[in-house]
Amino acid sequence: HTPTQLIQDNFSELTDFTIGYYIDRTEQMSFEQIEKQAFQESPNSISLGDSAKTTWAKIELKNTTSNATTVYLHHPYAYHNRGVDLYEVVDGKLTRKRLLDMDDKSTQEWMYRGSAVFDIQLGPNQEKTLFVKSWSFSHQWFSLNLYGENESKRALLGQFTDIALLVGMLLALIVYNFLLFLSSRLKEHLYYSCYLISGGFWIALSYGLLADLFNIYGSMAFKWHLSLVSMPIFLLLFMMDIFETKKKHRIEHWALASILILLMVNFLYGLFDIVNALKIASPLASAMMLVSFSVSISMFIKKHVIARFFLIGHILFLIFSTRALLFYNGKVEFNYLNSHGVGLGIVLEALVLSLIIAYRIRAIKSLKETQTELRLQASTDPLTLLFNRRYFSIAANQELKESQGSLCIAIIDIDHFKQVNDVYGHTAGDKVIIKTADIFRAQAKKQDILARYGGEEFIILMPNTTLDDALTQIENIRTTIENEKMNIGLKHSLSIRISAGISEISPRKIDLDDAINQADKALYNAKNNGRNQTQVYKTNQ
Numbered sequence: 001h002t003p004t005q006l007i008q009d010n011f012s013e014l015t016d017f018t019i020g021y022y023i024d025r026t027e028q029m030s031f032e033q034i035e036k037q038a039f040q041e042s043p044n045s046i047s048l049g050d051s052a053k054t055t056w057a058k059i060e061l062k063n064t065t066s067n068a069t070t071v072y073l074h075h076p077y078a079y080h081n082r083g084v085d086l087y088e089v090v091d092g093k094l095t096r097k098r099l100l101d102m103d104d105k106s107t108q109e110w111m112y113r114g115s116a117v118f119d120i121q122l123g124p125n126q127e128k129t130l131f132v133k134s135w136s137f138s139h140q141w142f143s144l145n146l147y148g149e150n151e152s153k154r155a156l157l158g159q160f161t162d163i164a165l166l167v168g169m170l171l172a173l174i175v176y177n178f179l180l181f182l183s184s185r186l187k188e189h190l191y192y193s194c195y196l197i198s199g200g201f202w203i204a205l206s207y208g209l210l211a212d213l214f215n216i217y218g219s220m221a222f223k224w225h226l227s228l229v230s231m232p233i234f235l236l237l238f239m240m241d242i243f244e245t246k247k248k249h250r251i252e253h254w255a256l257a258s259i260l261i262l263l264m265v266n267f268l269y270g271l272f273d274i275v276n277a278l279k280i281a282s283p284l285a286s287a288m289m290l291v292s293f294s295v296s297i298s299m300f301i302k303k304h305v306i307a308r309f310f311l312i313g314h315i316l317f318l319i320f321s322t323r324a325l326l327f328y329n330g331k332v333e334f335n336y337l338n339s340h341g342v343g344l345g346i347v348l349e350a351l352v353l354s355l356i357i358a359y360r361i362r363a364i365k366s367l368k369e370t371q372t373e374l375r376l377q378a379s380t381d382p383l384t385l386l387f388n389r390r391y392f393s394i395a396a397n398q399e400l401k402e403s404q405g406s407l408c409i410a411i412i413d414i415d416h417f418k419q420v421n422d423v424y425g426h427t428a429g430d431k432v433i434i435k436t437a438d439i440f441r442a443q444a445k446k447q448d449i450l451a452r453y454g455g456e457e458f459i460i461l462m463p464n465t466t467l468d469d470a471l472t473q474i475e476n477i478r479t480t481i482e483n484e485k486m487n488i489g490l491k492h493s494l495s496i497r498i499s500a501g502i503s504e505i506s507p508r509k510i511d512l513d514d515a516i517n518q519a520d521k522a523l524y525n526a527k528n529n530g531r532n533q534t535q536v537y538k539t540n541q
């Protein structure tokens with residue numbers, strides 16, 4: 001016998017009470033047969049597994065007031081049923097019957113944004129027995145609640161805020177990763193986005209957000225549960241891409257690829273027979289978890305830094321989805337964490353995996369920095385830290401292409417440098433080269449391109465400079481060096497002299513090599529002319 005629920009004056013709500021249930025395993029018993037069965041006592045929220053597709057609930061009601069009243073019976077998870085039927089019995093007689101079929105629009109007047117809501121009229125002091133047939137696609141779980149008019153409206157408001165929040169978080173990640181994909185063209189962002197889309201869609205579908213917003217339910221919606229199969233497909237592709245298994249880890253690659261193929265086959269099969277495909281999906285998902293978990297451990301052992309994110313993500317998903325699996329099969333209590341386990345697991349795993357994306361962006365950034373550093377090293381002379389000859393050619397040619405005005409080029413050579421080496425040693429020679437380079441650097445203009453051209457030879461390209469200006473500039477440098485008492489750690493300081501040759505490049509008239517040859521000729525003249533001077537190239541030379 002099911003205990004009677006008393007409806008008193010100012011009735012507000014009953015959300016925790018006792019009902020009776022009966023599982024019709026034949027799935028075709030008539031109401032008359034059902035009425036005669038013994039019902040099992042149970043809380044008003046219940047999960048019974050997948051062998052209880054057709055389950056009847058029984059609620060005894062008594063209006064204890066002397067006024068007629070209306071209460072509202074809510075079935076908040078109606079959206080993922082095939083149908084919900086309500087039979088009302090007074091004094092052993094069937095007085096009203098409502099058959100709500102999720103695939104038949106004409107029967108859906110009691111559906112309100114995913115919930116089934118039935119008004120129950122109770123006369124003064126009247127007793128009524130309600131029989132609710134919950135007819136599910138696979139697993140049976142439902143909740144039945146009773147409300148007064150105002151509480152009924154309130155219960156329907158904001159019912160899916162939590163789910164909207166979960167889906168919203170995933171949506172933000174989806175957009176972000178898709179933008180990352182567009183800017184980087186890295187496939188990992190695309191796979192991760194698709195994984196998030198599948199997960200987010202499944203959550204919106206399974207926890208009623210799509211029913212709430214778009215009235216999507218019934219067998220049409222049931223098909224879309226295949227998103228639970230496409231999610232691990234994209235997760236596997238993401239893993240293969242991130243760990244570069246195809247190139248670097250053959251065994252792991254084949255383990256992931258095999259389970260990927262099975263999932264894809266099941267996905268295709270699901271397009272034709274969703275009920276059976278979803279039955280296979282469960283063990284397949286467990287196998288997939290086992291494989292991807294093992295691969296993550298193997299990567300962890302191989303010291304792949306990203307593996308720990310997969311491990312943490314997988315563990316979180318495993319904990320929550322295991323609870324959900326036990327819940328769907330009626331093995332653990334009906335509470336929020338259990339009934340929403342898969343969704344929470346998906347969101348937590350997705351958030352942890354998003355750390356991978358952050359990590360990868362950081363790794364790519366430091367790779368770029370290393371490349372810049374290498375490029376810099378390749379273009380610099382290690383002794384003086386001036387540009388080297390190779391880089392000078394590239395930079396000077398670029399400048400020639402872009403420059404409109406007059407440019408000058410100067411080649412500068414230290415006089416009798418061999419003697420410095422011979423008298424004070426090669427190390428002292430090096431120091432002289434460094435000090436001379438420092439003076440060049442200090443005296444050169446910002447726009448000048450300055451390089452070490454050979455052993456004790458330097459070159460300067462001076463953009464937007466006339467021959468006169470160039471001569472003044474180089475002469476300034478020469479006299480500065482001449483007057484410099486170079487201290488290179490010897491007992492006495494050294495005085496150094498330089499000779500220089502300058503030539504003018506009017507853009508497009510001659511190329512860089514010709515200009516360098518001309519400057520070289522002028523330098524030769526300076527050396528021949530007694531050194532310690534600057535010569536300008538003249539056409540008759």
Ligand SMILES: Nc1nc2c(ncn2[C@@H]2O[C@H](COP(=O)(O)OP(=O)(O)OP(=O)(O)O)[C@@H](O)[C@H]2O)c(=O)[nH]1
Binds near residue numbers: 415425456531
């Ligand atoms: N210490 C040192 N010596 C170098 C380096 N590169 C070239 N040299 C030396 O620089 C000297 C250049 O000598 P030369 O080209 O004969 O001319 P010079 O003695 O400078 O005389 P002039 O140029 O004719 O005034 C050689 O002895 C080279 O060995 C270097 O990086 N360090």
